[in-house]
Amino acid sequence: TAKLSPEKLLCQLRDRVNVTMINGSDGPFATSEWQKYLPRKNLSEEVGHLGRCAVVSSAGSLKFSHLGPEIDAHDAVLRFNGAPTNGFQQDVGKNTTVRLVNSQLITVEEHKFLTETLYNTGILIVWDPAPYHADIHEWYRKPDYNFFENYKKYHTKHPDQPFYILNPKMQWELWDILQENSLEDIQPNPPSSGMLGIMIMMTLCDEVNVYEFLPSKRQTDICHYYQKFHDRACTMGAYHPLLFEKNLVKHINQGMDEHIYTHGKVTLPGFRKVRC
Numbered sequence: 001t002a003k004l005s006p007e008k009l010l011c012q013l014r015d016r017v018n019v020t021m022i023n024g025s026d027g028p029f030a031t032s033e034w035q036k037y038l039p040r041k042n043l044s045e046e047v048g049h050l051g052r053c054a055v056v057s058s059a060g061s062l063k064f065s066h067l068g069p070e071i072d073a074h075d076a077v078l079r080f081n082g083a084p085t086n087g088f089q090q091d092v093g094k095n096t097t098v099r100l101v102n103s104q105l106i107t108v109e110e111h112k113f114l115t116e117t118l119y120n121t122g123i124l125i126v127w128d129p130a131p132y133h134a135d136i137h138e139w140y141r142k143p144d145y146n147f148f149e150n151y152k153k154y155h156t157k158h159p160d161q162p163f164y165i166l167n168p169k170m171q172w173e174l175w176d177i178l179q180e181n182s183l184e185d186i187q188p189n190p191p192s193s194g195m196l197g198i199m200i201m202m203t204l205c206d207e208v209n210v211y212e213f214l215p216s217k218r219q220t221d222i223c224h225y226y227q228k229f230h231d232r233a234c235t236m237g238a239y240h241p242l243l244f245e246k247n248l249v250k251h252i253n254q255g256m257d258e259h260i261y262t263h264g265k266v267t268l269p270g271f272r273k274v275r276c
């Protein structure tokens with residue numbers, strides 16, 4: 001369904017999607033109060049030069065995959081939201097370098113973001129669904145979830161753990177490319193954490209292996225590898241334009257189709273390696 005060649009699409013992603021984190025000079029964050037909370041180092045300085053990276057979706061199809069050792073053999077591993085490693089190491093590995101969480105997770109009490117120890121490992125990045133191409137002031141006044149208070153509380157409890165806020169403009173830069181490359185109209189909601197995490201790692205790493213974002217032969221209606229809950233929408237999408245994201249990722253895959261089937265694995269180049 002994609003309209004551009006894989007090479008051209010990679011160039012569009014590299015040149016039009018600005019993957020940046022909020023810093024202390026960004027509009028409403030340029031206050032002395034925010035300087036106390038926002039990380040001093042930018043994210044790429046914090047992680048250093050990364051070679052091979054893994055992005056681990058939370059899909060139920062990771063269960064019984066035995067992919068843990070392969071995932072842990074990467075220089076860095078990105079996970080999502082409340083996806084655990086304890087008790088699931090055989091299938092998903094034990095290393096967590098970056099954890100990307102949505103603003104709902106850190107705001108809504110039942111997720112226990114402030115107390116669950118699972119969040120205390122690795123670099124945290126939070127993102128919030130901003131209005132379509134809203135400017136940063138407009139978004140700051142009206143975030144989808146008002147996560148700022150819990151962000152500050154968490155940072156106060158864990159001052160040494162780097163905790164970034166994803167600049168919300170990138171989600172719509174990415175969405176525009178998804179829409180341009182789809183034959184149908186896609187839902188006007190931001191891409192999933194999965195797709196955003198893939199873009200973050202393509203910015204930081206030379207090569208990115210993504211696990212069970214495109215489902216393998218283990219595809220299942222079980223939503224997450226760590227829960228018993230069944231819902232096809234987890235894999236196919238409802239709120240997020242997940243199917244369109246997956247088509248795009250399939251289109252730029254540089255690995256073998258067979259590895260999708262056996263490992264749920266796609267291999268993407270880091271943007272540093274993309275020549276346009």
Ligand code: NCC
Nearest residue numbers: 057058059060080081102105192193194195213223234235
């Ligand atoms: O489920 P979620 O996503 O945390 O999953 C992380 C990413 O993994 C990919 N995925 C997941 C399950 C599956 N069967 N197939 C997949 O491909 C997706 O790319 C997904 O983004 C989110 O994107 O932030 C999301 O978060 C949850 C929920 O908010 C968090 O888990 C916190 O509890 C959303 N679910 C609900 O709101 C009920 C989900 O829609 C999107």
